[in-house]
Amino acid sequence: MDSIQQDSARSQDQQQPPKNKKNLWAGLILLAVGAILLLNTLGVDFPSWIISWPMGLIVIGLAIGVSNKFRDFSWLVVSGVGTFFLISRLFPDIQVYRFILPVAFIAVGLIVLYGAKGSWFSRKRRDEDKQYGLVTDDSGPLTEDQRLELIAVFGGIKKTVYNKNFRGGEIVTIFGGGEVNLLNADFNGTIILEVVHLFGGVKLQVPAHWEVSTSEAVAVFGGIDDKRNFSVPTDPAKKLIIRGTIIFGGLDIRSY
Incomplete structure (x- = not known):
């Protein structure tokens, strides 16, 4: 034993x-x-x-x-x-x-x-994440809206995800910003959202019952503002890990 x-x-x-x-x-x-x-x-x-x-x-x-x-x-x-x-x-x-x-x-x-090479980088990162057991929901081929691949340079982005088998993704803003709405999305397990904000930022809307971790995100001359409704109990079976770098910008997380 x-x-x-x-x-x-x-x-x-x-x-x-x-x-x-x-x-x-x-x-x-x-x-x-x-x-x-x-x-x-x-x-x-x-x-x-x-x-x-x-x-x-x-x-x-x-x-x-x-x-x-x-x-x-x-x-x-x-x-x-x-x-x-x-x-x-x-x-x-x-x-x-x-x-x-x-x-x-x-x-x-x-x-x-x-x-253009985002899918290759994504596969490489997903393979590494699965090696350490960070991604638990990765069954079947990816379909539209299951994974975000958003880039805004000197402009803005606005995206709403409705997929019920969401897999995370990447959001890159350079001298720009935008809004990503995940209130209608769903998943089971642990997923990862990579963010890179240089002189910009994004407002991210997530369901209040999702468990969100930002401990792996680095902010330099910027910040992460978590405005979620903390009175709602979170579901440990739905964990969103946010990681990446924010420089002279911000990430605004809301549940409304």
């Missing part, structure tokens, strides 16, 4: 996501930043570019990437902006502003490609 219990415990441990490794790298980054600031306070002479706000953006971007296992491109945007301004400091003779327009077009192109 003891051996069976031990085997069961080991099996459960193997199904848990390796969060400790992720926290290790995030902790090492914070320790390195703290050590540099402490040494600078004690009089150690560092180059001025090391202790600057562009370098701070680069570090924040890397920390975001580590926290979400580089699942999306938000960390690259933050680190890219920091790198852009850092180059202008290190090489003042270079007219960095001349590169803003072409880089913007390249960034938008990458976002469009992300949308």
Whole structure:
């Protein structure tokens, strides 16, 4: 009996996501930043570019990437902006502003490609989630409205889902926003909704009895405002996990 219990415990441990490794790298980054600031306070002479706000953006971007296992491109945007301004400091003779327009077009192109390849990324993430037992409702082929794949760049989106076998999905907003209504949707088990909001946000409406977790979402210069009706008992058999990155934006969760 003891051996069976031990085997069961080991099996459960193997199904848990390796969060400790992720926290290790995030902790090492914070320790390195703290050590540099402490040494600078004690009089150690560092180059001025090391202790600057562009370098701070680069570090924040890397920390975001580590926290979400580089699942999306938000960390690259933050680190890219920091790198852009850092180059202008290190090489003042270079007219960095001349590169803003072409880089913007390249960034938008990458976002469009992300949308075109979204199904591949989704399958990769779903396979990883199933490995750790995070997705319990994944039977049969996907049909229309079962999975969200929404991208808004310099614009808005508005979507209402009626499917009773909803599987989650992804919502990406860049300098835009929108509204996603899930009040008429339904599912059984655990599903995941990935969000990436850069200088934008979304109002998300969910049924009051859904159990919603936002612990895996990272907000930098932004926030998550949960305005659901907490007087309604939640159903543990219907768990929605929201994860992703919100930068200079917000996610508004409501149940009405």
